[in-house]
Amino acid sequence: ATWSAGIYGEITPDAFSQMLRLLHVRPGMRFYDLGSGTGKTIAIAAHVFQLNATGIELSKDRHNAGCTALAALQRSSTSTGPKASDDPRAELVHGSFFDYDFSDAEVIFMDSVEFTEAMMARIAELGRSLKKGTRIATWKTLPGEDYRHVDTMELKGTWGGMAVQVFEKTTEPRPPLALTLPSRAAERC
Structure with missing residues (x-):
């Protein structure tokens, strides 16, 4: 299937925090x-939050805008805190998350308002390789027996309020069914 990066909305910074x-x-x-x-x-x-953070974006324009903003943040410093470049890690990757190995995740966020059921099913399949206990926050239900719904949070996005569902991986890591785990070879900043 072909995935599109055309429709766009964001969670607000306050809601994300x-x-x-x-x-x-x-x-x-x-x-x-x-x-x-x-x-x-x-x-x-x-x-x-001092997390080791990687963002994966399909849209080249949004990825480039993010790289520009991240570089500016990393060059800046304030009298009240460390420079962004002192953070453990902030990385932006251009490409499809279906082509990226995110199996070392402890927390995943997906602003999945426009994700199809097929996309959510494929994400759930790739997620079989996640560690037990990994938390996934998403607007849409994550299908499959590997995940347990643990919470719902009412948060705000640029399009209005929505319920973010939180799922926890309940099974030990194992290879995705009939899929080759993607590599980490991608354009990044």
């Missing part, structure tokens, strides 16, 4: 945003 607090993230945790847009979530995850 609230979500990370409710997920009880700790500094150094491995975080991914599947469909990271202009990278605001990655900047917040790395700079504010």
Whole structure:
């Protein structure tokens, strides 16, 4: 199937920060945003919450805008905090998250408003390789017996309020069925 990067909306920075607090993230945790847009979530995850954060975005324009913003943030410093370049890690990857190995994730966010059922099913299949206990926050249901719904958070996006569902991986890691686990070879900044 062919996936499109045409439709776009974002979770607000305040709502995203609230979500990370409710997920009880700790500094150094491995975080991914599947469909990271202009990278605001990655900047917040790395700079504010000190997470090892990677965003994967299909749209070249949004990826480039995110790289420009992240580079500016990394060059800046304030008298009240460290430079963004001192963060554990903030990385933006251009490409499809279906072609990226995110199996080391501890927390995943997907602003999945426009994801199809087929996309969610493929994400769930790739997620078989995730560690037991990995948390996934998404607007849409994550299908499959490998995941348990643990919470629903009412948060705000640029399009209005929505319920973010939180799922937890309940099974030990194993290879995806009939899929080759993707590599990490992609354009990044």
